[in-house]
Amino acid sequence: MxxxxxxxxxxxxxxxxxxxxxxxxxxxxxxxxxxxxxxxxxxxxxxxxxxxxxxxxxxxxxxxxxxxxxxxxxxxxxxxxxxxxxxxxxxxxxxxxxxxxxxxxxxxxxxxxxxxxxxxxxxxxxxxxxxxxxxxxxxxxxxxxxxxxxxxxxxxxxxxxxxxxxxxxxxxxxxxxxxxxxxxxxxxxxxxxxxxxxxxxxxxxxxxxxxxxxxxxxxxxxxxxPDERPLDPELEAFLDAGDPPVYFGFGSIRAPEGLSRAMIESARALGRRAVVLRGWAGLSPVDDAPDCTAIGEVNQQALFRRVAAVVHHGGAGTTTAAARAGAPQVVVPQQYDQPYWAGRVHRLGIGIAHAAGTPTAESLTRALESTLRPEVADRARSIAVRVRxxxxxxxxxxxxxxxx
CATH class of the missing domain: 3.40.50.2000 (Glycogen Phosphorylase B;)
Incomplete structure (x- = not known):
């Protein structure tokens, strides 16, 4: 056939x-x-x-x-x-x-x-x-x-x-x-x-x-x-150098104005390091401080098991990968089916549905603060074992x- x-x-x-x-x-x-x-x-x-x-x-x-x-x-x-x-x-x-x-x-x-x-x-x-x-x-x-x-x-x-x-x-x-x-x-x-x-x-x-x-x-x-690719050595070194960071990624979609700065400032407000996916929009850290790193296309299945939370746009693939990894999520929907995925993450108790549109540093900080609670991580891990x-x-x- x-x-x-x-x-x-x-x-x-x-x-x-x-x-x-x-x-x-x-x-x-x-x-x-x-x-x-x-x-x-x-x-x-x-x-x-x-x-x-x-x-x-x-x-x-x-x-x-x-x-x-x-x-x-x-x-x-x-x-x-x-x-x-x-x-x-x-x-x-x-x-x-x-x-x-x-x-x-x-x-x-x-x-x-x-x-x-x-x-x-x-x-x-x-x-x-x-x-x-x-x-x-x-x-x-x-x-x-x-x-x-x-x-x-x-x-x-x-x-x-x-x-x-x-x-x-x-x-x-x-x-x-x-x-x-x-x-x-x-x-x-x-x-x-x-x-x-x-x-x-x-x-x-x-x-x-x-x-x-x-x-x-x-x-x-x-x-x-299935993805068996190893993580880049520089990313591995970054992950090993401190507590689990927050992952930020908006995949292949257009990025709202000022998104990079809002992401980095929200992580820093909570004392967290950050991994930023460049994506098709070319996102990047706002400075050269050692608490942030930018990456290209990556094995999400491996990376998401090593982060404190995943902040993303609500694509079906990213939502599923984060759920399989047991990583709490903040979903910032932009278009099409993404509000659905944000709602499901919220209803399942494995993260937060951020308001649609352009996030601010303050709104992301509030969402991350809620998502990083221990009970959300526990719930995310319990759902992970049920994802086929x-x-x-x-x-x-x-x-x-x-x-x-």
Whole structure:
């Protein structure tokens, strides 16, 4: 069996697919990944072929959060370009494949390409909030300004509004492409992309599907890539030189203005050292003092076991890695599914959900002070032993069954 695994997004979108690809390969299957060119060298270094799609995404993380948003005309050009690129690239990438897996909701072309080829298509989400449910708000509507959406008994109306947005944004372009392929038009774009039975690649303890009896969603567990890389010797020396530091990282997203200074000042206010992930935004310590160090891409699985707390943006991968390590968390959500993860960390008692948007040194200090309490660390360790690591293997076995 040959499987095409497709996503468009940052490392948090790509790494789970690499975990699934690794599990499939270990079971004797052929895999091919279609991902942004930023990750080609890394994945090919693991011995798996890559079809790059679209431009490099790294520059988006370096842009300041206060940079102007695209105009409506620019946004329309971007959408048109995305649809065209997806159909052309995925059609070529899927040649000779027996099954297509798409992850993240931007898979506008993948289900149509699979349909045209007559092969199965599976959509996977990394967070329950991405999938329609009356129990939570759609991720695109989960925040109003810098505040979460109000609590509701039933979020059905918001999901209906979300579906309309999908149809207006993608419908005409998608159906024009489908017509050219000889396929019938799609009336509900979101349902088409997410499929009648989406998969949920998230841990059932950290992110349970709100209706376990719902047969429309298959929860496999999170797709976690084992990481055996040693930590950099300089980082090891820093960790050995004092008490466990606080880790600060915002991954591949744009960084709010002044974030580096706020992070360092909050750690120092509590007498803590700091490890700062540079990320795509290029974060760094504000001075050369020995109580802080900056790092590049790192083995989170090893590092998070050695820190006092993890302060981050609330990506699915970072949240899961910190939870598996038993590290207390402060989640500062910025966009999309991140308010969901902040809420789960808070409700599980394994950390603090910081207010969305731009943190200050004072707000981070208060959040860290609460997170560093002994009872939070105890709770984080108790949850850690319940987080599964076999989700990629579960999914791989299921895919083999589908394609048989």
């Amino acid at each position: 040959r499987v095409l695994l497709s996503t468009i997004g940052s490392r948090g979108d790509v790494q789970p697919l690499v975990a699934l690809a690794t599990a499939l390969r270990d079971m004797g299957q052929d895999v091919r990944l279609c991902v942004p060119p930023d990750f080609r060298e890394w994945i090919e270094g693991l011995g798996m072929p890559v079809v790059p799609i679209g431009p490099e995404l790294r520059q988006t993380g370096k842009a300041n959060a206060a940079a102007p948003l695209p105009t409506p005309e620019q946004r329309l050009q971007m959408i048109e370009g995305t649809v065209a690129t997806q159909f052309e690239t995925l059609a070529a990438a899927a040649e000779g494949c027996d099954l297509v897996v798409g992850a993240t909701a931007l898979q506008v072309a993948a289900p149509s390409v699979a349909e045209r080829m007559g092969i199965p298509y599976v959509f996977a989400a990394y967070c329950p909030a991405v999938l329609p449910s009356p129990h939570h708000a759609p991720p695109i509507l989960a925040m109003v300004g810098d505040a979460p959406a109000p609590e509701m008994a039933d979020y059905g109306a918001l999901w209906a509004r979300d579906a309309q947005g999908w149809n207006l944004t993608w419908g005409p372009l998608l159906n024009a492409r489908r017509e050219a392929l000889g396929l019938a038009p799609v009336g509900d774009v979101r349902a088409h992309v997410l499929t009648p039975r989406p998969w949920l690649a998230a841990d059932p303890v950290l992110a349970p599907w709100p209706d376990p009896a719902d047969p429309a969603v298959l929860q496999t567990g999170a797709w976690i890539l 690591d076999d989700g990629a293997e579960v999914a791989a076995r299921r895919l083999i069954t589908i394609a048989a």
